[in-house]
Amino acid sequence: MNPQVLIDGVIAGSIIGLGAIGLTLTYAILRFANFTHGDFLAGGAYLTLTVSGFLGGFLASLGVGTPLGPFSFGWGLPVSLMAGIGLTIVLTLALDRVLFGSLRRRGADAIIIVMASFGASMALRSLIEFIYTANPVYLTRELQIAQQIGLGMRATPDQLLTIAMTAVLVLALHLVVTRTATGRAMRAVSENPSLAGVYGIDVAMVIRMTWIIGAGLACVAGVMSGLLVQIRPYMGFDLLLPLFAAAILGGIGSIPGAMLGGLIIGLAEAMTVQLIGAEWRAAVAFVLLVAVLIVRPTGLFGQRG
Amino acid sequence: MEFVAYGAFFLTLAMSYAIISLGLNVQWGQTGLFNVGVAGFVGVGAYVAGIVTTPAVDGRLGGFDLPIAAGWIAAALVGGFVSFLVGALTLRLRSDYLAITTFGIALSLQLGFQNLESLTGGVFGMGFIPRAFGGLQDDAVLFNLANLGLAAALVLSLYLLLEHLARSPWGRVLRAVREDEMAAQSLGKSPVILRLQAFALGGGIMGLAGGVQAQFIGFIAPANYLPMMTFQVWAMLIVGGSGNNRGAILGAVLVWAIWAVSGGLISEVFPPEHQARAASLQIVIIGVMLCLVLLWRPQGILPERRR
Numbered sequence: 001m002n003p004q005v006l007i008d009g010v011i012a013g014s015i016i017g018l019g020a021i022g023l024t025l026t027y028a029i030l031r032f033a034n035f036t037h038g039d040f041l042a043g044g045a046y047l048t049l050t051v052s053g054f055l056g057g058f059l060a061s062l063g064v065g066t067p068l069g070p071f072s073f074g075w076g077l078p079v080s081l082m083a084g085i086g087l088t089i090v091l092t093l094a095l096d097r098v099l100f101g102s103l104r105r106r107g108a109d110a111i112i113i114v115m116a117s118f119g120a121s122m123a124l125r126s127l128i129e130f131i132y133t134a135n136p137v138y139l140t141r142e143l144q145i146a147q148q149i150g151l152g153m154r155a156t157p158d159q160l161l162t163i164a165m166t167a168v169l170v171l172a173l174h175l176v177v178t179r180t181a182t183g184r185a186m187r188a189v190s191e192n193p194s195l196a197g198v199y200g201i202d203v204a205m206v207i208r209m210t211w212i213i214g215a216g217l218a219c220v221a222g223v224m225s226g227l228l229v230q231i232r233p234y235m236g237f238d239l240l241l242p243l244f245a246a247a248i249l250g251g252i253g254s255i256p257g258a259m260l261g262g263l264i265i266g267l268a269e270a271m272t273v274q275l276i277g278a279e280w281r282a283a284v285a286f287v288l289l290v291a292v293l294i295v296r297p298t299g300l301f302g303q304r305g
Numbered sequence: 306m307e308f309v310a311y312g313a314f315f316l317t318l319a320m321s322y323a324i325i326s327l328g329l330n331v332q333w334g335q336t337g338l339f340n341v342g343v344a345g346f347v348g349v350g351a352y353v354a355g356i357v358t359t360p361a362v363d364g365r366l367g368g369f370d371l372p373i374a375a376g377w378i379a380a381a382l383v384g385g386f387v388s389f390l391v392g393a394l395t396l397r398l399r400s401d402y403l404a405i406t407t408f409g410i411a412l413s414l415q416l417g418f419q420n421l422e423s424l425t426g427g428v429f430g431m432g433f434i435p436r437a438f439g440g441l442q443d444d445a446v447l448f449n450l451a452n453l454g455l456a457a458a459l460v461l462s463l464y465l466l467l468e469h470l471a472r473s474p475w476g477r478v479l480r481a482v483r484e485d486e487m488a489a490q491s492l493g494k495s496p497v498i499l500r501l502q503a504f505a506l507g508g509g510i511m512g513l514a515g516g517v518q519a520q521f522i523g524f525i526a527p528a529n530y531l532p533m534m535t536f537q538v539w540a541m542l543i544v545g546g547s548g549n550n551r552g553a554i555l556g557a558v559l560v561w562a563i564w565a566v567s568g569g570l571i572s573e574v575f576p577p578e579h580q581a582r583a584a585s586l587q588i589v590i591i592g593v594m595l596c597l598v599l600l601w602r603p604q605g606i607l608p609e610r611r612r
Binding site (some may be wrong): 032033035099102103108110111112114115116118119120121122123124125126127129130133134237240241244245248279280282283285286287289290293294297 | 337339341394395398400401402404405406408409410412413416419420532533536539540543581582583585586587588589591592593595596599600603
């Protein structure tokens, strides 16, 4: 097998892993499988693109688009990404307020909330398609040439940056969840929400934090995917099954698990493309998901069945 | 006359959706199983019916040239069998794993419809599927009315059968399992087996609906069985009233009408160059409607009746 599979898989796996972390946190803390999560990736990418378009229009003279070092984008993109993250967080908090939160307060069955997330997913994606059309768009027009990185593998500077940024984000998040009071509160709510409430943990704050982390990482993952491939209304929905497979493979609620699950799915997809053919890539996540459900439904690091 | 033909055409399609919606009602309404892969099971039925009833074609497997009724029966059987397999895999696990798995199976089935060219015809689809009352095709009014009669009769008999089942001891145990699994189990009923039966029955009905659609339109393609279809059928059942077979039928006609009318309005209001993107507004309307019903009237228009 070509060693290039390894690097391709890690790049795709980084994006899947970042998305899966948000999914696994909402799954563990809010207790529902959020079908809208894939569309948060697409939403984040489009919001960032919109801000970046404004910056490019107003501040073109300041060189927002002039490539930074070896990368394909100028300083406008990191700035837009920050704004995009903020806007994606606002979007998810608003959605929680009008839809998921209302259902939760009414004591609706988890499966009803899943259904609502399925409806919201369709509506959000179609709204994106209406506003931005179905044509793919790009964050940068610069072409990058893949360079040798040793062991017969090639990668572009943008791709290497994606891997590095994922590693930093996951490490930082892991420290927050394991070492801070907020992180302890999040784990307590995921163990037992009513008991956590009795002990004086601010459950509403934990829910907000969950959306903030999930939305932020979804936006980063969407922008990475947009930078390396392209931005389309269906980009997030097409990733939804890999995201679920990664979250379940890693064990619901486990951040390292979701990341590792993402990398495994990414590598398996890259291998499938090389060994079987690109037309079956989308089925890889499903096959792995079924395998996990048969062999070990709790996933690699999961506690609950 | 054109209006009559169109009306009959519209209602025949609505009836085919009513069949899917009735199948989903067995799974969700009576049993509480969340199937997010409806389109996949309908697609299986459609392709099976196509393979069984089309005349032999060079370069494609199947083509048995059997009568239409054989196509329908095969569609229902294979649809039920596939659901049985999916159910056997997931029904022991948490309820939302069923949602994720069925979502995945529908995507994979769709991929199969697209890539298994020697069986399905690939992205270009499968044509020349014999149509019911194909001999009347030259007279649009008569052809559509005859098909509507057939589809309506099918919906009616399915409705009577499902009502009978819901009132039978089997239906009562099914609801008991949904309402209080522990209590039903303590009375010696096996929840997993009952759920599996209901899931396979519902999937068989969806497969039948796929066969009916294929044999009404005469042409099928992978793009017909996208998650959008699943989503439409869910909206139909939730709006109409889950747990109520009449609600399932009413919802199918109503949502299909909203879909058709909003599509017509969009093509009136938007200039041709914007129509492709404006069509996505149809989905937004249905999505928002689904969420609003879940928020404000979760029982739907016709709530489940206590028996």
